[in-house]
Amino acid sequence: MSKTYLITRPEHDDTTHYLSKWSKDTLSLAEEKEFKVLDLPREKANKIEVESKLMKFSPDLVVFNGHGDDNTVTGHKNEQLITAGKNETLLKNKIIYAISCRSAKILGEKSVKAGAISYSGYDEDFVFVYDPNKITIPCSDSTAKLFLEHSQIFIESIIKGNTIEESKKKAENILRKNIIRLLGSNQDSSLVRYLWWDLKHFVSLGNMNAIV
Amino acid sequence: MKIPKDIKQLVIARLETLPKGRKISIGSRGEFTKEELIESVKKEDEIGKKIVEIELEFLRALKEGIIV
Numbered sequence: 001m002s003k004t005y006l007i008t009r010p011e012h013d014d015t016t017h018y019l020s021k022w023s024k025d026t027l028s029l030a031e032e033k034e035f036k037v038l039d040l041p042r043e044k045a046n047k048i049e050v051e052s053k054l055m056k057f058s059p060d061l062v063v064f065n066g067h068g069d070d071n072t073v074t075g076h077k078n079e080q081l082i083t084a085g086k087n088e089t090l091l092k093n094k095i096i097y098a099i100s101c102r103s104a105k106i107l108g109e110k111s112v113k114a115g116a117i118s119y120s121g122y123d124e125d126f127v128f129v130y131d132p133n134k135i136t137i138p139c140s141d142s143t144a145k146l147f148l149e150h151s152q153i154f155i156e157s158i159i160k161g162n163t164i165e166e167s168k169k170k171a172e173n174i175l176r177k178n179i180i181r182l183l184g185s186n187q188d189s190s191l192v193r194y195l196w197w198d199l200k201h202f203v204s205l206g207n208m209n210a211i212v
Numbered sequence: 213m214k215i216p217k218d219i220k221q222l223v224i225a226r227l228e229t230l231p232k233g234r235k236i237s238i239g240s241r242g243e244f245t246k247e248e249l250i251e252s253v254k255k256e257d258e259i260g261k262k263i264v265e266i267e268l269e270f271l272r273a274l275k276e277g278i279i280v
Binding site: 190 | 226229230231233234235236237238240241242243262266267269270273
């Protein structure tokens, strides 16, 4: 039976625009691997669509791009999509990755308690640096790549059938490699503090041996 | 809590080393230039306090040799 991959990709500000474009490549890989792909870009990344897709298709893998806080992940124009204590039970039996600030802190824990297989994300603000001159071609922004490549690798690794633990290690290694590279660079070594912050606050909760 | 003056000066000096012409996305807090971050640290607003926290945690990790 084919697997299902749900992804939200709001694009209403620079941050969500970058996250959306950097996660887009994972769609073609998922299709190659014969996943059913449920892509919710821009205004489709709203609560009604997300809840409906979660209930109707019960996707195996769910990726939320967007903003958030300790209790919630948001979609288009910061509409709350999943909120702890309200609708996290919709994440039951699913592998979740939220590229959003702080949601792993409380929402992640509550989702796993409510039956999510695993919840990966950040337990603090997710920070990245980008070049505004590359706003129309974010995937060619070498500065942003330092920060966003690991999330692409993490999703792709899960889609390829690796465990959460293996995928997390791959993603962390990308961040480490970038830190080491920048430490030896005259130009951008000042960015290391933010890469290190993201590495430190990238967490996975739940079953680390799970595969999609 | 007020940020001690010497910490503020240290963080501002370190922010000055960020490359020119880039923006820093701090999640739902927004996107900022280094000049805006420096201003936030000076004003000790929410963003400024977060930047100070990141800097101090990073310096602590450097001291303890636990960067990677």
